[in-house]
Amino acid sequence: MARAFLFVLDSFGIGGAPDAEAFGDLGADTFGHIAEFCAAGAGDRAGLREGPLHLPNMSALGLVHAARLATGRLPAGVPVPERVYGVYGAASEVSRGKDTPSGHWEIAGTPVKFDWGYFPAEGDAFPPELVEAICREGDIAGILGNGHASGTDIIARHGEEHMLTGKPICYTSSDSVFQIAAHEQSFGLGRLLGLCQVVRRLVDAYNIGRVIARPFVGDNAGNFTRTGNRRDYSVLPPEPTILDRLMEAGRTVHAIGKIGDIFAHQGVTRLTKANGNMALFDASLAAIEEAADGDLVFTNFVDFDMLYGHRRDVPGYAAALEAFDARLPDLDRRLKPGDMVILTADHGCDPTWRGTDHTRERVPVLMFGPSLRSRSFGIANSFAHIGETVARHLGIAPGAHGRSLI
Numbered sequence: 001m002a003r004a005f006l007f008v009l010d011s012f013g014i015g016g017a018p019d020a021e022a023f024g025d026l027g028a029d030t031f032g033h034i035a036e037f038c039a040a041g042a043g044d045r046a047g048l049r050e051g052p053l054h055l056p057n058m059s060a061l062g063l064v065h066a067a068r069l070a071t072g073r074l075p076a077g078v079p080v081p082e083r084v085y086g087v088y089g090a091a092s093e094v095s096r097g098k099d100t101p102s103g104h105w106e107i108a109g110t111p112v113k114f115d116w117g118y119f120p121a122e123g124d125a126f127p128p129e130l131v132e133a134i135c136r137e138g139d140i141a142g143i144l145g146n147g148h149a150s151g152t153d154i155i156a157r158h159g160e161e162h163m164l165t166g167k168p169i170c171y172t173s174s175d176s177v178f179q180i181a182a183h184e185q186s187f188g189l190g191r192l193l194g195l196c197q198v199v200r201r202l203v204d205a206y207n208i209g210r211v212i213a214r215p216f217v218g219d220n221a222g223n224f225t226r227t228g229n230r231r232d233y234s235v236l237p238p239e240p241t242i243l244d245r246l247m248e249a250g251r252t253v254h255a256i257g258k259i260g261d262i263f264a265h266q267g268v269t270r271l272t273k274a275n276g277n278m279a280l281f282d283a284s285l286a287a288i289e290e291a292a293d294g295d296l297v298f299t300n301f302v303d304f305d306m307l308y309g310h311r312r313d314v315p316g317y318a319a320a321l322e323a324f325d326a327r328l329p330d331l332d333r334r335l336k337p338g339d340m341v342i343l344t345a346d347h348g349c350d351p352t353w354r355g356t357d358h359t360r361e362r363v364p365v366l367m368f369g370p371s372l373r374s375r376s377f378g379i380a381n382s383f384a385h386i387g388e389t390v391a392r393h394l395g396i397a398p399g400a401h402g403r404s405l406i
């Protein structure tokens with residue numbers, strides 16, 4: 001029995017990217033800074049958590065050691081375990097963007113070697129001819145926003161006007177994204193998803209990676225809340241990924257959470273959606289019961305990024321990491337001989353950093369399972385080695401962009 005479980009902790013970087021300076025992110029370190037803030041008492045929140053960051057299970061799998069490999073420093077206040085169980089190390093990204101599709105596709109063996117299109121940070125983000133085409137083909141009277149923004153801020157700012165006028169709120173970020181926020185009832189969820197499909201077609205010419213539907217509910221600026229009905233419309237990966245390669249070999253790819261959307265549903269055999277990290281963990285445990293010999297279970301844990309990294313919320317991020325860590329023994333108990341779990345991340349989103357965007361960082365790669373011996377592989381020079389490790393473990397032909405780490 002050889003099965004693989006690939007869990008992406010969305011945005012859980014560990015600093016030290018060799019090209020961080022080119023992204024304006026020199027010194028960004030999601031794990032290191034959360035640990036530092038928690039050790040200094042700046043990660044406390046009444047009723048949520050307090051004290052130094054407590055990640056005993058991921059530490060035992062080599063997280064602290066991987067962080068030291070990535071940055072040369074030990075994270076503050078996180079005890080160094082005497083023994084590490086599993087194969088661990090850090091990985092650098094070769095793709096040119098620090099976005100979710102680039103990170104996931106590279107993890108799946110397919111780095112993104114071209115430049116995405118981006119919308120400008122100054123002035124109107126979207127060219128007038130694009131806005132005009134969206135209004136005409138999407139049958140809307142105009143758009144609100146039209147700039148770089150944090151999604152929660154922009155719905156507070158424009159949500160009431162949106163409900164009055166029916167104009168959707170359109171915004172972007174330093175990622176290659178066109179995001180559309182609209183009220184689930186007053187605008188309508190189906191209408192929002194339809195509009196996103198129109199926009200998806202129109203932004204192909206601008207080489208934009210994703211159009212994202214951001215539905216929200218509430219009746220005033222004080223209580224607008226985004227719902228779990230977010231939907232991402234991605235372009236196809238530039239080459240077949242490990243998902244396609246597994247499907248061709250007759251294997252089942254269980255995609256949990258955002259994975260289906262991130263891969264534009266290509267190479268996905270079974271799709272499970274769930275709202276929130278704990279529900280995603282439950283769905284992953286259920287897939288462990290179902291997965292057959294040779295299958296891959298691939299889960300994205302989005303809360304780290306969406307609810308805490310982009311919101312620059314250190315106590316929230318720390319609590320989410322601690323909650324995830326506490327579930328690992330439950331996962332470990334369910335593993336069968338020949339199973340391999342890989343915990344990793346797609347980019348950073350340091351909650352102590354300026355702005356609200358992702359940060360260019362190395363990521364941890366923590367691999368464990370009943371038959372894996374403990375050791376470090378050091379620093380991998382591409383996330384693609386992760387996908388090739390899965391390929392080798394599951395016994396399919398190797399790909400072109402990486403080599404198995406075990």
Ligand SMILES: O=P(O)(O)O[C@H]1O[C@H](CO)[C@@H](O)[C@H]1O
Pocket residue numbers: 100149150151152172173174175176177179212214306310356
């Ligand atoms: O601020 P919100 O709407 O969460 O947006 C964030 O989510 C997008 C997609 O992950 C990123 O590009 C970033 O802009």
Ligand SMILES: [Mn+2]
Pocket residue numbers: 010011099100103305346347
């Ligand atoms: Mn991401």
Ligand SMILES: [Mn+2]
Pocket residue numbers: 100305306310349358
């Ligand atoms: Mn993000």
